[in-house]
Amino acid sequence: MTLEPNVKQIKENVWKVEENGSKYSLKRYHSMSTAVKVKHVHEELEKIDFPHMVPVLPSEDRLLLQQPWLENARPVSYKRRRDRTDSLAALQALHQTNVYFDWKASPYLHTYPLLTKWMDRLSRFLDHRIFFQEMLGVRRVQEIIFYAKEALPIVRQYNREPGQQTLLHGDVVHHNILRDQNGVIRLIDFDLACLSSPDTELALWSHRVLPHVSYNVHFLFGEQRAIDDMKPGAKAMLLYPNELLREWLHLLTLPDQNQQKLARQLIPFTEAALSAWPKLWYDVEQSLK
Ligand SMILES: Nc1ncnc2c1ncn2[C@@H]1O[C@H](COP(=O)(O)OP(=O)(O)O)[C@@H](O)[C@H]1O
Numbered sequence: 001m002t003l004e005p006n007v008k009q010i011k012e013n014v015w016k017v018e019e020n021g022s023k024y025s026l027k028r029y030h031s032m033s034t035a036v037k038v039k040h041v042h043e044e045l046e047k048i049d050f051p052h053m054v055p056v057l058p059s060e061d062r063l064l065l066q067q068p069w070l071e072n073a074r075p076v077s078y079k080r081r082r083d084r085t086d087s088l089a090a091l092q093a094l095h096q097t098n099v100y101f102d103w104k105a106s107p108y109l110h111t112y113p114l115l116t117k118w119m120d121r122l123s124r125f126l127d128h129r130i131f132f133q134e135m136l137g138v139r140r141v142q143e144i145i146f147y148a149k150e151a152l153p154i155v156r157q158y159n160r161e162p163g164q165q166t167l168l169h170g171d172v173v174h175h176n177i178l179r180d181q182n183g184v185i186r187l188i189d190f191d192l193a194c195l196s197s198p199d200t201e202l203a204l205w206s207h208r209v210l211p212h213v214s215y216n217v218h219f220l221f222g223e224q225r226a227i228d229d230m231k232p233g234a235k236a237m238l239l240y241p242n243e244l245l246r247e248w249l250h251l252l253t254l255p256d257q258n259q260q261k262l263a264r265q266l267i268p269f270t271e272a273a274l275s276a277w278p279k280l281w282y283d284v285e286q287s288l289k
């Protein structure tokens with residue numbers, strides 16, 4: 001007897017499906033190149049039994065990604081020391097898979113366009129400057145723009161040489177890093193997987209983590225050796241107010257009502273970040289010397 005599948009929509013293009021006693025996630029891609037890239041990365045990682053991923057189940061449709069559902073998994077919390085340490089270790093293990101694979105030779109993976117992406121982020125923020133001023137006030141908007149403009153040339157200056165490249169996850173937001181019911185960290189959502197130096201991902205991870213440790217760079221360097229060991233090029237990246245720009249630009253994509261709701265959360269988030277930025281800037285500059 002075949003039972004009707006039980007389907008629950010998780011996001012616009014992600015479903016949880018329960019069928020014949022097994023549970024899996026189903027993700028529909030709009031882009032063939034992303035779907036092919038994500039499957040390729042998983043196929044390679046499966047060859048070495050990489051422990052921090054979720055295998056891909058066979059599927060007829062090339063735009064569909066099917067994976068076993070991780071029951072009782074929960075996203076890591078960057079507020080917790082254990083989750084910071086374990087998520088970082090899983091990402092480092094991912095970067096170290098370049099011992100087994102020549103990721104650079106893969107036709108599906110492209111170099112992370114960090115500077116282009118960040119310049120584009122700032123220019124979109126500038127395009128909507130008046131709108132953001134109405135929500136956030138002139139002074140705060142000026143400060144965000146000031147820090148972003150000051151940081152970019154420093155990041156550029158310290159990142160002239162491309163350095164060693166490996167596979168990066170590319171989107172280390174906490175809900176793409178799950179702890180399964182056995183305590184193992186599983187990286188999901190490789191849609192933005194790309195090539196760059198491991199340090200680039202560690203800097204992007206630090207951007208996500210810093211709001212949860214009061215933007216205390218010294219504390220993070222002290223807690224996570226890998227972050228302290230980052231090259232100056234990656235440490236310089238910490239100067240760029242990446243989270244602020246990303247969050248405010250994300251707000252633009254929402255319907256009116258949701259914009260107001262998110263703004264109420266983003267205003268205190270922005271105030272906390274901006275009041276911590278002078279010290280963060282000083283500490284990062286000291287670490288570059
Ligand atoms: N195999 C899985 N097991 C458990 N939860 C999953 C699984 N795949 C996806 N999810 C859940 O669905 C969410 C969205 O999936 P994700 O691939 O990250 O989509 P998006 O690209 O929209 O972020 C994840 O954050 C996670 O909570």
Ligand SMILES: [Mg+2]
Nearest residue numbers: 175176188189
């Ligand atoms: Mg995701």
